[in-house]
Amino acid sequence: MNRKTSQALVEVSELIELIYDTSQTDERWPQLLKDMDQYLQHFEGKNSPSGMLSEQVDQLSNHLLRSFQFNEVSDKATHQQFISSQLLDQLPIGVIVTNAKAEVITLNQQASESINTHHALSIQANTLQANTPQNTTLLHQHIQQLSDGSSQEDGISLSLVQGANQPTLSIWISTMLNQNTPEHAEQNLIAIYIISSCIKPEYDTLVLQKHFGLTAAETHLTKTLTNGCHNLVEAADTIGISVHTARTHMKRIFAKTQCSSQVELVKMILTSPAILKQNNLHPFFEPHPTHHSITLFDGRKFGYMTFGNPNAEPLIYCHALVHSDQQLLPNKTLQNTKDFHIIVPMRPGFLNSDWISTTPSLHDHAKDIIQLTQTLDISTFHVLGYSNGAPYASALAYFYPKYTTSLTLVAPIVPPDIDQRKDLPPADRYMLQLGKHLPKRALRVLSKTVLRSMWQRPDELTKRAFVYASTSEKVFLQSKDVNDYLKHWIQSVYPEKTAAVSHDLMVRIRPWGFELKNIEVPTQVWHAKDDTISPFCCGKTLTSNIPNAIMHTLEHGGHYILYEHFSRILVHLKSSYS
Template sequence: MSQDDQKQLSEIIGLIYDSAQSPELWPQLLSILDTTLGLPLDVQKDQENEVVSENKAKTQILKPHFRRAIEFNHRFNALENERNAVADVLDRLPIGIILTDENCTVTAMNQHAQNILNENDELTIKSNQLVLKSVTDTKNLHRVVRDIAVAQVNRHSSQQEKSMMIGAASDNPCSIYITPTNIDNLPTDVPLISIYISCAKSRQEISADILSETYTLTQAEARLLKHLLNGCHSLSEIANKQRISKHTVRSQLKSILEKTNTHSQTELIKMVLTGPAALIGARASTPVNISLSEPEANFSKNMSETPQTKGIRLMDGRWMEFTEFGDRHGTPLIHFHGWLHSKEKLHPYSTFAETHGLRVIVPERPGHGCSDPQHEHSLSHYCKRDIQQLASHLGIDSFYVTGDGEGGPYALACAATLTDRVKRAATTGCMPDPRFEHLENLLPFDRRLQILARSTPKSILYPFSKIILKALKKNNSYFELMASDFYESDRAIVSSDEHKKIFKESMNNVTSSNIDGIVADYYLRLKDWDFNPEDIKTEVHIWHGIHDCFSNIDSAKDIAAAIPNCKSHFLEENGHYIFISHWDEILSALIEA
C-alpha cells in the first residue's frame, strides 16, 4: 500500500471517530469514503475486480475502527438520553429550578425557571449570573449561596438551606429556597447550589383538597399549608386572614409538620413543591375543548376516532404492525409507505380516503416500526406470505395497492404475485433495482451512498448508515442541507410545517427499534427484484416527477416500458414528493379508472 493510501486511511480513521461523536461530519466522511472505497461509474469491466480487491484490503483496516466508533456512539447516546430524561423530568416540575456555582453563575435551569425569568423583572441573568432587582437582595442572595457552598465543601451541617422573599411589595412576589445539590459523584471542591423559585403569578395552584388528600390533613390544616405555599410566611397574617387565633395557627402548623415528617416551614414548602401534590396540581389544569367543524363532525360518525395501529402474528412467528386509516367499512387499499410517513395521519393535507369511502391499510414493512425484520429479504415472498396473510386476517378478498418511494417495489411485487387479489396498482417516485437504475442527476448524497454501497461490505456500510440515521433524527438541519439540492417544488413541500412534523414522526418511527431493517430496506435497490415486471398482468399506474432527485425519471420510464398494462404519468415541474402534491389525483385515477 502506497504512502498516499496510508495517509488517506489515517485521515479516514480519525474522521470515523469524530463522526461517531459529531454526526454533522457524516457528509464529509461519506465523501472521502466514496473517493477511497467507491466503485467509479466509469470503471471498465476488466478493471472492476482489481478495484474491488484493492478496496477490500482497505476495508479490513477500517473495520475495527468502525466497530469501536459505533460502540462509542452507543455509549454517548446512552449518556445523552439519560441527561435528556433528567431534563424532561425537571421541566415537568411546577416550580422553577436553577443550578448555580458558589458565585451564583448559572449552570442549568428548567423550563419553569425560564418562564419566571421571562415574566418577572424581580430576577434576571446578567453575564450568566443570577441577580435580583434590588442591589441589597442581590448581595444577600450571593452571600447566602457562598455560605451554603462553603458549608457543603466543609461538610458543615449549619447553613445548609435558606429561604428568601423578593418583591414582597410587588404584584408578583416570589419565594426563593436555596439548598446544596447532593450529587454523589460531584467533587467536594465544586459545590453546586439548587435555587427553587415560586412566584405568585407563575405558580401552579395546588388546591386544599389535593393537599388534604395527599398528606392526610384536615381541611383547616390544608388551608394553612396553601397560604404558606402562596408566599405568606407570617403566622399572624395567616391568622388574620383565617379569622382564627395565632395559637390555633401554631397548633395546626405543628400538626402539619408531624404528619409530613418535616421540621421547619422551609423544609415543608420544599417537600410539597417538589412532591406529588405539586405534580397533581400541575396536571389538574382546565381541559381544552376541541370542537369539530360541521363536515368533520359528520365524518366522525362513520370513521374511527383515530388511526388504529394494530398487529398480527405471522405464521413464521414474526410480528407485523399495521395502521388503518379512513372508512373501516370502505373499499380496501393497501399502501406501502416510503421511509417518510406518519402513523398519526395518512396524508398531511388530503381527506380523499375519508370522503370517498376508502379503507387504507398501511403495513409496517419488515424492520420498520414494531414489525420484525425478515431473515431473507424477499419482495415476492413478503407479498405472497405476509400481505396475503394480512388480507385474510382482515377479511379482504381483493384490494388496490399503492407504493411511495421505497414502497413502490412492494406495490409492484404485489401486482406481480397476487394477481387474483390486486385490482390495480399505483406507484409514486418508485425506487428502481439495478436493472432500471440511473444514477445520473440523483441527489449527491444518494448517488455517493449508492456507488459506495456497490463495493463496501455490510460490516462497514450498515454501521455508517446508522450514524446517518441518528444524525438526521437528532438535527433536522442535515435534511434541510440535503434539501438545498431538491427541485423547487420539493423544497416548498419540505419547508412546510406539516412536512417537518411528519419528518420528525418518521425519524422517531424508523429509529425506535429496528434500525437494521430500515438500512436493509434502503439498500434493497442494490438487489435485483425477484419478480419480472414483464409478468405483471394487473393495470399499473406509474407516477413520477420529471425532476425527481431520488429516483431518476429514466428509471421510471424503463420500469413503465417493461410493464405490459401500464399507464404513465410523468409530471413536468415536479420532483420526488408527488405523493404529497398529487395524492388526490393519484387515488382518483386508480379507484375510478
C-alpha cells in the same frame, strides 16, 4: 502497483483521519461519504489488483466501527438528557437540574421563561446565579450540601425577594438519584423547583383530593399555597377564610400527607400525579388513537395505523422512509378520506413493530401484511407504495395477486439493476455506491451518523433537501407543517430506530427477489418530471417493465406529489376500479 492505486493509498491516511473526525463532529458526514466513495472507486475495474477492493473495504469498515464505538456511551447519555428535557417540559412548573457546582445540566421551558421574566435567577457561564451575591452564595452552599450529603435535610427552601412591586420567587432545592452516565456518576444531581405567584401550575383537583384524601376546602388551600402564596396568612386572605380556619385545615393536611412543614408539603404536591394533568402531556407519551398492533405467528408484534373510513374499501399504504407515527400526511385533513379505509403496516423496527436481527426480505414483509389482513378479515385490498414503500407494495402485488385489486406506485424507487445514480443528489449517490461494498454493520454506522447529525440539528434535514430540490419541491419544503412533520420523524427514529432506517435506506441496493415483468396486477404509476430524489426515469422504467401499467406524468410537484395530489390519486383510484 499502478500509479492510480499508489496515489489512492497515499490518501487513505487522510480518509481514516476524517472517519475519526466525523465520529466526533458528525456534521462532516457529507464529506466523509464523498471521500469514501471516491477512494473506493480507485479499486474498481480491471486495472486494480485482485482482492485490493475487498481489502480496502475491510480496512475502512474496521475503522468506522472502532471510531463510533468510542462515542456510543456519550451518544446514549446525550439522548437520555434530551428525553429528560422533554419529560421536564411536560411539568407546568419551572425545574432546573444542576450538578454540585451549580452548573446547569438541563432546565425546562417554564424555568427558562421564569428566568427571562423575573430575573431573580440567572445563568451566567452555565452556572446558576441568584439576584444578589449573598443569595448566590447561599444558593450554592445549599446545592453543595445536598449534593455531597452534608445536609441533614432532603430539601431546602429559599425565598428570593426581587424588590418593590415584584413577586417573590420561592425555590425548593432537592437531590435527585445518581445518574448512570459517566459525567454524573460520582455526584448527586440537584433539582430546583421554582414557585412564584406569577407561575400558577394547573392541577387535576380530583386526583389531588383522591391521592391525598383531602376535602374540597383542604384541596383549595393546598393549591393556593403551591401557587405562589408564601405564608398561611396570605393564603387565607387569598381564598377568603380566617387564619384560624386555615391553621385547622393545615393540621389536617399535614396529618393526611404526613408532612411536617409547608415547604415539605409544597415539594410533595409538585412531584405528585396531580400536577400531571392528562391534557398537559405531549402526544409522544400517549397511545395514539390510530395505533394498533397484532401478534404474528412467530411471536413478533406487528404495528399498523389506520385512517379514513373503516367501512370503505381497504387500501394498504406502504410508507416512505420519512413518515410520521402520528399522522399520514403533513396536511391532516387530506387523510380523512371517505372512499378508503387506509391501513399503514409499519415495517420492522418502526413505531410499535418489533425489530428482527435477521434482514427481512420484501417477501417476508408481504407475508406479515397478509397475516394482518387475514386477522382484520380483509379478503382483497388496493395497495399504494410511496417512494421507499414502492418495493414493498410491488412485492405484495407480485407474491399475492389474488388478494391485490390494484397497485399504485407514487414517486417510486427502482430495483438496483436499474442504474439511476447519475440523476441522484450527491449524498444519495454516495450512499448507494458505498452500499455495494461496505458490510451492513458499517453502513448502519454511517446511517446512524447521518441521523444523529440531523437529530442534533433538526433543520438540517430540510436544508439539505433544499440544496438540490426543484422549484416545486422548495415551495413544499418551506411549509411549517412540512417542517414540523420532518422534525417529528427525526426525533422519533433516533437512536432506537436507526437499524430500521438503515435497513430501509438499503432497499435501493438490495435485489427485490422478483422481476417487474411478472407483476400481473393492474398498475398505475404517478411521477413528476422535476423529482430530484427518485428521478423521473425511475417511473418511466417501472411503467415500461410492468405489463399493462399506466403512467400519470405530472409537470411539477417533485418527489412530494403524494402530499400535494393525494386526493386526486385516490379519486382516480376509486373511479378506475369501482
